[in-house]
Each structure stands twice: as structure tokens, then as C-alpha cells.
Amino acid sequence: MNAVAGSAGDIFQKLRVLVVEDSGEMRRLVVALLQTMRIGCILEARDGKRGLEVFHTENPDIIITDGSMQPMDGYEMTRLIRQSGSGQGDIPILMISGHLNRNIVDHARDQGVTDYLAKPLSADVLYQAILRAVSNPLHIVETPSFRGPSPRRNLQVRHSDWPS
Amino acid sequence: MSSSHSSEEDEKPGHEIDVRFIRVPSIVERKLGPDHAGPMRLDPRILDHMQEAIRDLEGKYGESLIRQIDLLFRLVEEIEAGNVPARDRLYDIAHDMRGLAGTFGHPLIGRFANSLCTYIEGTVARDILDGTILRFHIEAMRDALANRDDNDAVALETLHALERLIKTTIRERRLAR
Numbered sequence: 521m522n523a524v525a526g527s528a529g530d531i532f533q534k535l536r537v538l539v540v541e542d543s544g545e546m547r548r549l550v551v552a553l554l555q556t557m558r559i560g561c562i563l564e565a566r567d568g569k570r571g572l573e574v575f576h577t578e579n580p581d582i583i584i585t586d587g588s589m590q591p592m593d594g595y596e597m598t599r600l601i602r603q604s605g606s607g608q609g610d611i612p613i614l615m616i617s618g619h620l621n622r623n624i625v626d627h628a629r630d631q632g633v634t635d636y637l638a639k640p641l642s643a644d645v646l647y648q649a650i651l652r653a654v655s656n657p658l659h660i661v662e663t664p665s666f667r668g669p670s671p672r673r674n675l676q677v678r679h680s681d682w683p684s
Numbered sequence: 685m686s687s688s689h690s691s692e693e694d695e696k697p698g699h700e701i702d703v704r705f706i707r708v709p710s711i712v713e714r715k716l717g718p719d720h721a722g723p724m725r726l727d728p729r730i731l732d733h734m735q736e737a738i739r740d741l742e743g744k745y746g747e748s749l750i751r752q753i754d755l756l757f758r759l760v761e762e763i764e765a766g767n768v769p770a771r772d773r774l775y776d777i778a779h780d781m782r783g784l785a786g787t788f789g790h791p792l793i794g795r796f797a798n799s800l801c802t803y804i805e806g807t808v809a810r811d812i813l814d815g816t817i818l819r820f821h822i823e824a825m826r827d828a829l830a831n832r833d834d835n836d837a838v839a840l841e842t843l844h845a846l847e848r849l850i851k852t853t854i855r856e857r858r859l860a861r
Binding site for chain 1: 701702703704705706707708709710711712713715716720721722723724726730731733734735736737738741745748779780782783784785786787791794798
């Protein structure tokens with residue numbers, strides 16, 4: 521990682537993170553890791569539809585979502601969040617997925633996913649993704665038909681030991 | 685959310701596109717103030733605690749894997765009896781294993797689960813009324829779980845053989861349709 525600018529502990533306690541994941545075991549893992557990081561508020565949802573509801577009522581700072589879910593998947597949820605008015609949807613959305621095919625990663629990017637984390641998930645990949653989400657400004661592109669991080673960027677898949 | 689909107693119009697003569705570029709300040713800047721802007725350092729103690737949390741969950745996951753593998757065998761029997769929802773249930777379990785087993789120290793089981801998912805994704809329900817390929821995978825998972833500390837060479841050879849078998853099977857069935 522890069523140079524220090526502040527204590528992660530101070531900011532983590534002020535964070536509201538929404539975890540959207542249909543697998544109970546995966547959700548428990550991600551929540552346990554976030555608790556270990558001392559994230560102040562962890563919200564949970566079992567699918568994209570419920571995740572969207574929690575997003576609108578709870579205003580999380582960061583969303584961590586699975587891709588494939590029923591009845592609404594993480595891609596559709598991300599697209600709808602990016603379309604939210606008055607900048608409410610301008611937040612980091614991290615997708616954790618086992619689908620590493622380039623077409624699927626590009627699809628996630630086009631819906632507005634900020635960071636793409638490969639399954640199996642490792643502690644360092646999640647931790648570094650949260651640090652990036654917290655400390656990097658978001659650069660949003662807005663056109664009449666699109667709002668979100670640039671769909672022209674190369675969304676990398678973050679594996680364990682991926683250079684930061 | 686309050687966004688600082690610094691917008692620039694992307695203008696081309698005779699080809700104007702209405703585009704705005706917006707810089708949303710980082711979460712740190714918004715919550716702690718602009719003096720805190722900039723990248724943050726990874727704290728190795730937090731990472732250690734996270735890895736410890738994974739190790740704590742590993743034991744429970746190992747127990748859960750034993751139950752899941754037993755369930756997969758039962759689901760194969762149901763699939764062979766023509767129960768289509770059992771195929772979906774089997775896929776869901778394999779999909780979860782694909783995502784989780786590697787995190788909890790069972791990378792080979794994750795890879796067998798990935799191969800199993802690939803097989804199901806590439807076939808239709810009537811193709812797998814014969815559960816032979818499903819059973820090969822589940823038996824390989826059971827062996828990998830039982831012999832976790834052994835040399836991986838045999839398991840990898842099995843995995844590659846299954847991957848080749850699936851490729852051939854899917855191709856043949858697509859041609860037959």
C-alpha cells in the first residue's frame with residue numbers, strides 16, 4: 521500500500537457497510553471479516569431486491585455485493601443504485617464473484633461496479649478493497665443515459681496477492 | 685450525499701454530447717475532513733485478526749462440508765429419479781462451495797466444485813439423468829476433504845481428467861441437440 525494519511529480505525533468506526541449476498545455462509549464470512557476490522561455499522565441483505573431497499577432506507581457508505589442472486593442480481597441492483605437521484609448512489613460498490621470471465625467483469629463495470637474481487641475471497645483482498653473504497657475519491661461520469669464510474673475504464677479482477 | 689461537482693463539457697463541433705464529470709470526495713474526506721485525504725496504510729494487526737477470524741471459521745466450515753457432500757450424493761439420486769429442482773439445489777450448493785472452499789483452506793474442493801458448476805451450466809436437465817459425472821466430482825471432493833494434507837498430484841490429475849471429460853461431454857450433447 522501507499523503512504524499513510526490517517527488511522528483506519530477512526531474511519532472504520534464511522535462506516536456503514538451493506539453486504540448483499542444470498543449464500544448464508546459467504547455472508548457470515550464477509551460480516552465476520554468486517555467486524556474484525558471494527559466497521560461501525562454492518563447491514564445485511566440476502567438479494568439485490570432487498571439490498572436496494574436497505575440502500576434507500578439506510579444510506580450505506582459502501583456496498584459489498586455478490587453477482588448472481590435471485591430474484592434480483594447484483595448487476596441490476598448496482599445499475600439501479602447508480603440511477604438514484606441527487607448523488608445518493610455515488611458510493612463505492614464492491615462485487616465479490618467467482619465469475620472471472622472478461623465479459624462478465626465488463627458487464628459489472630458497465631452497471632457501475634467500482635471494484636471486482638475474486639472468489640475465493642482472502643482477507644487481504646477485502647481489506648485492501650475497503651481501504652481503497654474509503655480513501656479514493658469517486659470519479660463519476662454522467663450522461664443522459666448513464667451515471668457511474670467510467671464504463672471505459674479497465675476494471676481489474678482483484679485476486680489474492682494482486683499488486684495494490 | 686454531498687458531491688463536489690466539478691463538471692466539464694465534452695464538446696465537439698457539430699457533435700455535442702452532454703457529459704458531466706463529477707469528482708465525489710473520498711469517504712475519509714467527507715467524514716474526517718479534507719486534511720485526511722489520501723491513501724491509507726494497511727495495518728498488519730488488522731490483517732492478522734482477519735486471518736485469525738477465517739481460521740476460526742475454518743473448523744465449522746469443514747464440518748459443514750462433510751454434511752454438504754453427503755447431501756450432494758443424495759441429490760444425485762433424486763436427479764436420477766427425474767427430480768429437476770434437485771439439480772438446481774445441487775448447483776446452488778456447488779456454487780457456494782466454489783466461492784468458499786478456497787477461502788477456508790480447501791482450494792481443491794473449490795476447483796472440483798467449479799468443474800461441477802461448469803458441467804451443470806453447460807447441460808440441460810435431461811442431459812444429467814445419468815449422474816455418473818456428478819458422482820465423480822462429489823467422490824473427488826470427499827477424497828480431497830479426507831486427504832487434505834496429502835500430495836495434491838493425484839487430485840489434480842483427477843481434476844484435469846474431469847475437466848476434459850466435461851468439455852467432451854458438453855460438446856457431444858450440444859451436437860446431439
